[in-house]
Amino acid sequence: MNPPTWDNPMFSDDEIAETARLIRPHDFDRIAPPAQVWNNILAEVEVEVASQEAFARRNSRRRFTPARILSAAAVTLLVVALAVAVATTRSNDPSIIEVAAASMTDEGLPVSTTATADARFVCEDDECFVEVDLTALPDAGRDNLELWVINRDVSEMFSLGSITQDDGRFAVPYGVTANDYPIVDISIEPDDGDATHSGQSVLRGVLG
Amino acid sequence: MLRNMRLGASVARPPTNKKAMTLASLSLASARSTPSRRLRSAIPTAGAAPGDAIEEAFRRGSEQGLAAAYEAHGALVHTLCARAHPRAAADITQEVFLASWKARDRFDPSRGPLAAWLVGIAKNKIVDAYRKDGRRVPEAFDDGSRVERVPEGRAPIDQLADRMLVTEALMSLPERPRKIVQLAFLDGLTHEQIAETTDVPLGTVKSDIRRGLARLRRYLESAS
Numbered sequence: 232m233n234p235p236t237w238d239n240p241m242f243s244d245d246e247i248a249e250t251a252r253l254i255r256p257h258d259f260d261r262i263a264p265p266a267q268v269w270n271n272i273l274a275e276v277e278v279e280v281a282s283q284e285a286f287a288r289r290n291s292r293r294r295f296t297p298a299r300i301l302s303a304a305a306v307t308l309l310v311v312a313l314a315v316a317v318a319t320t321r322s323n324d325p326s327i328i329e330v331a332a333a334s335m336t337d338e339g340l341p342v343s344t345t346a347t348a349d350a351r352f353v354c355e356d357d358e359c360f361v362e363v364d365l366t367a368l369p370d371a372g373r374d375n376l377e378l379w380v381i382n383r384d385v386s387e388m389f390s391l392g393s394i395t396q397d398d399g400r401f402a403v404p405y406g407v408t409a410n411d412y413p414i415v416d417i418s419i420e421p422d423d424g425d426a427t428h429s430g431q432s433v434l435r436g437v438l439g
Numbered sequence: 440m441l442r443n444m445r446l447g448a449s450v451a452r453p454p455t456n457k458k459a460m461t462l463a464s465l466s467l468a469s470a471r472s473t474p475s476r477r478l479r480s481a482i483p484t485a486g487a488a489p490g491d492a493i494e495e496a497f498r499r500g501s502e503q504g505l506a507a508a509y510e511a512h513g514a515l516v517h518t519l520c521a522r523a524h525p526r527a528a529a530d531i532t533q534e535v536f537l538a539s540w541k542a543r544d545r546f547d548p549s550r551g552p553l554a555a556w557l558v559g560i561a562k563n564k565i566v567d568a569y570r571k572d573g574r575r576v577p578e579a580f581d582d583g584s585r586v587e588r589v590p591e592g593r594a595p596i597d598q599l600a601d602r603m604l605v606t607e608a609l610m611s612l613p614e615r616p617r618k619i620v621q622l623a624f625l626d627g628l629t630h631e632q633i634a635e636t637t638d639v640p641l642g643t644v645k646s647d648i649r650r651g652l653a654r655l656r657r658y659l660e661s662a663s
Contacts, residue, residue, distance in 0.1 A: 247655050259609075263514045264516075264529060268533050272505070358526060405525050
């Protein structure tokens with residue numbers, strides 16, 4: 232591909248202006264990565280650097296003074312330790328970890344039901360899910376049952392999806408934790424195009 | 440060396456929130472609306488160190504250089520990943536910086552800013568992440584922004600990256616030209632209207648816009 236030049240720009244002034252016109256205020260927002268990202272990068276870079284150094288050492292003819300042998304050993308140890316550290320953080324993949332669980336009932340809620348449910352907040356690799364198991368589907372008439380996770384002061388919540396059968400597994404958005412969003416809630420949602428919570432909760436529990 | 444390195448990264452709590460909402464009608468306690476957890480970057484960004492120093496340190500390959508690049512551009516890369524592939528955003532961000540560090544010799548500052556080069560890598564990694572899962576890259580990214588018109592011939596991922604690059608380029612401009620370029624392109628004011636509202640001479644308005652356009656082009660083209 233030829234690099235763009237002033238005579239042959241890839242973007243005309245109009246195209247740039249057009250792109251700029253599509254900008255919305257939230258395009259200026261930036262979301263800082265989780266702290267773990269930098270730690271992982273650093274760990275891998277250190278492994279790389281250490282192994283390059285070890286390689287360079289092996290290929291250079293040097294007298295084996297005690298200090299050299301010790302420092303070579305230190306590098307090797309560092310490489311092994313970091314490799315093990317990286318491997319152990321990664322190798323939990325296949326196992327599913329239950330982070331928290333809750334029993335859900337209709338106690339104190341606007342809609343009553345005889346049904347109860349168990350909810351589990353599980354994580355697999357770096358994806359998390361809420362698994363629900365209901366004794367029966369509460370009667371929602373012609374409306375839908377929707378599963379939510381809600382934070383402690385009930386100021387923020389996420390819809391995880393519609394419940395259509397008595398058990399299910401629902402992906403949790405990235406960054407949402409059982410600790411920050413401990414309330415699991417099932418509500419009755421009319422099909423009215425309004426994505427917000429109807430307030431008609433029928434089952435609820437607190438993850439712990 | 441390595442051990443002394445600490446990144447003073449401002450770590451926000453993870454984001455998301457298409458559906459964060461208040462719950463006035465719910466029976467549990469008094470609901471209070473909290474602002475979205477997205478970080479609004481302080482304007483102008485670009486960190487404490489000047490961009491050139493960061494790029495130079497990054498090219499030299501020291502871990503400090505990588506740390507400076509991450510501190511300056513980590514949020515940009517992560518935001519693009521979070522909007523294009525929310526599930527894998529952290530992993531892809533990690534891959535982007537590792538790949539960029541390994542390929543640092545190929546970064547040529549004369550062809551464009553580091554931020555744009557990283558965005559170019561991020562686009563590839565995002566597409567790879569979808570392919571690896573055997574999924575197609577979505578036709579549109581549901582980020583709550585209704586994009587009415589997509590410039591012809593631009594894939595959705597390019598289009599999303601373009602938006603990030605334009606805002607990044609704008610935030611890298613000094614205050615007066617940034618404001619003038621925003622009035623011209625985002626608000627659609629004529630040069631004369633801008634001169635009138637900002638009380639800046641028309642000639643200055645025109646040259647700010649010309650230079651601003653050049654800056655935007657540099658960001659857009661070097662990521663393509």
